[in-house]
Amino acid sequence: MDLGHDAGGDRQPVARRRDGIDVVTEWVAAMADAELAATAADRFRAAFGDEPDGVWAAPGRVNLIGEHVDYAGGLSLPIALAHSTAVAVRERTDGRLRFRSHLGAWDGAVDEVAPGEPSGWPAYLAGVVWAMRRGGVCGNSFGVDVAVVSSVPVGAGLSSSAALECALAIAVADLVGTPTDDAGRCVLAAACVAAENGIALAPTGGMDQAIALRGRAGHALLVDSGDGSVAPVPLDLAAAGLALLVIDTRAPHRLVDGQYAERRRSVETAATVLGVPTLRYASEGELGQLGDLLLARRGRHVVTEIERVRETLRLLESGNVRDIGPLLTASHISLRDDFEVSCPELDSAVDAALAAGAHGARMTGGGFGGSAIALVDAADVERVAGQVLSNARTRGLVDPAFLRSGTGGVAARRLTPVP
Template sequence: MSDAELAAAATARFREAFGAEPDGVWAAPGRVNLIGEHVDYAGGLSLPIALMHSTAVAVRARTDDRLRLRSHLGAWDGAVDEVAPGEPSGWPAYLAGVVWAMRRAGLCDSRFGADVAVVSAVPVGAGLSSSAALECALAIAVADLVGAPTDEAGRGALAAACVGAENEIALAPTGGMDQAIALCGKEGHALLVDSGDGTVAPVPLDLAASGLAVLVIDTRAPHRLVDGRYAERRRSVEEAAASLGVTTLRRATDADLVRLEDSVPRRRARHVVTEIERVRETLRLLASGDICDIGPLLTASHVSLRDDFEVSCPELDNAVDSALAAGAHGARMTGGGFGGSAIALVDDRDVDRVAMEVLSNARTRGLVAPAFLRLGTGGVAARRLVPVM
């Protein structure tokens, strides 16, 4: 959906829900992660790309502590003062948590509330960060409405509030990569997210000039980060760092890994250490213009996620294996895993053929038929859409 279409749809939903006009409409993109998976909470490096697909929120400010939230998934009404870990649950947690976290950080008044209507073009449950898109769209809306800074430093503060909402209210123990790309993405670029020092930097990624595209494969296998498995992986990484006497695995080396006696923590840590190095090598290749040459690094990332981190599944493995067999330069799962999406770096002319091969093999293996997105230039960061008249 274009920005104009998103604005019109969100405005229409707001009018239907509340019988009035919103103060405005804001949007934030979903993302795919090119490489650097499960390392953001270990102080690592990631290279996400903003999608062209965004989530929009039509918002009207209130001054009575109340939130009224509406989307195609349902409705929630409540007081911000009553927001707490796990309350509310489900999609409203990501919105209510943002206002709660922004209040805590002093980014909005203690009585701020809002009426919010949501429309989204980001597939839900596909591992494409629909939750961060939702959070960041509302965060930029609240910031605009109350006059909070939205420059680079201001967006960093908003990203931190969104991470707080996701970790402490929605109880999803994610890192900060998704919020960083949603708030700081740039068209035609990936974003280098350094979770060690919190900095971000755009990295040129002109796929079209190289005759390439990223095929996003939504396996439609349910992707959930609050069922305990994601938290277990994060906990194992933190325990491995503690065993090695380092603050994060960003500071560990291959030589350090032999000191981990238990095989499971060793494998988890090996993924993190090698994945961070793969990101560094990807950056070197992109700087030299050798985009095709990053393909083997993407594939090695998937193997590590599958074997050492154990977050893949049959649907993701089918997507990766089928894309590679069809001639993709490289392929990997993207996102938290246990379902969700994979990406394949392919020649632009081969996108449809590779997609058909993935689809055919999924059907042959009795898997759910996947859906596909084509990523060319990438999307833009959280923004105000066409003003409501």
């Protein structure tokens, strides 16, 4: 689920002349924390006629590498975006929930929250309160009024669902006085995963919640889904003369139409057949024992992707940032051919970026739409974006939008104090 970009004035079209034709490349800017806080508070006042207790926010993310391995106990390297989702929140003492966003409104009670109820974007908010009540973080009478604002692009697969969950989770924790240190954030991340899996019925792993709650500016975050540990990994693209171009293909990103769940079942079935806890404990050579070509292909992606993460870490630790490019491209090929979660829009973006000189490119996120990333020389960002746009138009695809991603995003945080 992508909550969607609803902030005005921060989509920046840039016109370039190519072959006598004006080509407009659309760049999506992040909202500063002060603007997020003011916009969310204004929406709260308009919706509820009173002041919120505070405003909290959490970032979207891109995953540098390590896709579809979190639910296999694997390794991932996500990066927090500067683009965030904010929630203005006021505590209630009657167990009621009232949510407002540019997508609409939902009112209900925590007692009414159940698998699939509510549906859509309210499920991610209601699920958080449900999970935190179940975990004993808040009492049975706890409820909230929430107004939402997001600067994460709509349909981009940049994890606005986890950003939404984690922003509310950190808000609830602050309101009830539960710890929000790293250990506390680990507990909150688990509650957000439970909300997404149990109420929103999206069978995702925990990578997105980990980066939203435990990320660090200037770093990627090594997420070990086997034991739940995280470790910051320094990543200074600017020092290497590089940039990460994020390409929102605008192909609708869907995780609840059965395809994502089918991939997860395949991975879990393969592990069961091989007699290992997860495919992290399998080798590529063992996959022939599966006796099923489809399961073997699915398993090969997971096993080789985990190894690509390890190799990426080795290169980053040795300062060879530019050399991770071929690993990004190999990841995309594996996701496209073995895991079959790409789509024409994603392939077009990756192909065009590589043809324009990107060091590497890949789809990022769950796939079936969403976004791609390209590792490019910093001086070439706009040129590569222009080639991606041109290629999409040549193929008859919708115009993509673009984000410039450094590693400047910060984890879930309070933007305004509780009075």
